[in-house]
Amino acid sequence: MTDQLSPSEVDSSDSVRYAVDGTVATITFDNPARGNAMDQAMQVRYGDLLGKASADPGIRAVVVTGAGRSFCPGADLGLLEGISAGGATAPEHEGFRNVLAAAYADVPVVAAINGGCAGLGFVIACAADVRFAAAGAKFTTAFARRGLIAEYGVAKLLPELVGRGRALDLLLSGRTFTAEQAHEYGLVQEIVPAEELAARAKAYATELATHSAPRSMALIKRQVLREADLSLEDSAREATALMLESFAHPELSEGLASWNERRTPDFPPYRGV
Numbered sequence: 354m355t356d357q358l359s360p361s362e363v364d365s366s367d368s369v370r371y372a373v374d375g376t377v378a379t380i381t382f383d384n385p386a387r388g389n390a391m392d393q394a395m396q397v398r399y400g401d402l403l404g405k406a407s408a409d410p411g412i413r414a415v416v417v418t419g420a421g422r423s424f425c426p427g428a429d430l431g432l433l434e435g436i437s438a439g440g441a442t443a444p445e446h447e448g449f450r451n452v453l454a455a456a457y458a459d460v461p462v463v464a465a466i467n468g469g470c471a472g473l474g475f476v477i478a479c480a481a482d483v484r485f486a487a488a489g490a491k492f493t494t495a496f497a498r499r500g501l502i503a504e505y506g507v508a509k510l511l512p513e514l515v516g517r518g519r520a521l522d523l524l525l526s527g528r529t530f531t532a533e534q535a536h537e538y539g540l541v542q543e544i545v546p547a548e549e550l551a552a553r554a555k556a557y558a559t560e561l562a563t564h565s566a567p568r569s570m571a572l573i574k575r576q577v578l579r580e581a582d583l584s585l586e587d588s589a590r591e592a593t594a595l596m597l598e599s600f601a602h603p604e605l606s607e608g609l610a611s612w613n614e615r616r617t618p619d620f621p622p623y624r625g626v
Contacts, residue, residue, distance in 0.1 A: 369398045370420075371405070376413040376562040377555060378406045382474075383420035390429040391473055393448070399477070400451025407458040410622030413562035413570075416554045417455065417481060418465035427472025427495060452505045455480040456578060459571035459625055461561050465554035466532070467547065471495045472504075479510040482574065484540065485554050486532035487547040492540075498527035513581065515539050566604040567623035 368384035380402050382389040391399075406412045419425055452473060455462035464481035472495040478484055494511075496503055503511075503524050511520040515538045523530070523538075535541040545553045561570065572595060580588040599605060604620055611618035 367394055367398045369395050369402060371402050373412065374555075375559070376411060377416065377558045378402075378409075378412045378414075379416045379418065379555070380406075381418055381420050382423075382425050385421055387429055388469070389419045389421065389423045389425045389474070390427060391425060392429045396448060396451045396473075400454040403454035403458045403462070407460050408625070410567075410624055412460055413567050413622075414558035415455075415458065415460055415462045416465055416558050417462060417477070418551065418554065419467050421468070423469040424464075424466045424490070425471075425474025425477060426469045427474050449505045452476055453480045455482065456510075456574075459574065459623065460567070461558070461565075461570050461574070463554050463558050463561075465550050466490050466492075466541070467550055472499070476505045476507045476510070479507055479514060479540075483542050483557070484535075485543045485545055485550060485557070486535060486541045487550045488532060488544050489547070490532040490535075491529050492532070492535050493527055493529045494524050495527050497525055511540075563617060566608060566618070566620040568602060568604050568620075569599075571623050571625070572599075 368382070370379075370381040370383050372379045372381070380399065382391070382395070382399075384390065384395065403415065406415050450457065453476070455464075455477065461483070462481045464478045464484045466478055466484060466486040468487065468490050470478050470486075470490065471493045475492060475494055494503070494507070495501075496507075508520075508524070511523065514520075515523070519538050522528075530538075532541060532544050536544050543553070576592065576595070580591060583591065607618055607620055
């Protein structure tokens with residue numbers, strides 16, 4: 354998805370590449386020596402890049418994907434072996450913020466799952482707002498089969514996506530399942546032929562960036578994150594307060610004008626205020 358970008362628009366450091374095309378940024382895991390497995394430096398860079406995209410008023414959507422045949426198979430097993438042997442430093446307690454950066458970002462994040470998606474990579478995919486997968490891509494939670502627990506908040510994310518029973522099935526068994534099954538479970542929104550995945554994810558992200566107000570998308574993401582734990586009455590009360598506040602912002606008048614004039618909206622950038 355970055356082949357047509359100029360060198361000045363591409364940052365390729367630390368095995369996590371960042372490219373910008375118009376209002377859409379693409380983050381690509383690219384660690385071929387380890388099949389896109391992530392060490393702590395890659396996790397930090399991923400979190401930093403999503404923070405960068407979220408803070409940039411010119412970026413209105415993000416696509417996260419992997420280079421080659423893998424999305425992200427999880428943490429680098431060499432790192433885990435070092436921790437097990439006492440020869441490496443365990444992750445920081447607040448390191449989950451990098452893994453879950455998509456959930457915290459003000460911009461919508463689309464995961465384009467091009468291949469193997471496991472463990473930590475599975476959590477990264479679950480934290481995205483929308484998931485597209487290449488036909489035949491393989492998934493596994495993997496944690497129980499490595500003697501680990503459900504890491505980085507996936508014990509909350511996964512039941513919300515697929516239901517408690519299916520989430521426990523996938524977490525307890527650690528079994529491998531396909532993109533087609535992931536779609537059946539509700540984990541993945543679309544299955545796309547592998548050769549069309551990048552274009553489809555980019556087109557969807559561009560549609561969001563073009564037609565949806567950045568402020569609206571940011572606040573809706575926060576609503577979904579917060580209101581899931583509220584009662585229906587409290588959720589409606591908070592939403593009403595936000596709705597009344599939104600009447601005073603320019604997005605509403607522009608949304609109405611663009612609809613009435615049958616044109617593409619020109620929403621102002623959102624700066625997190």
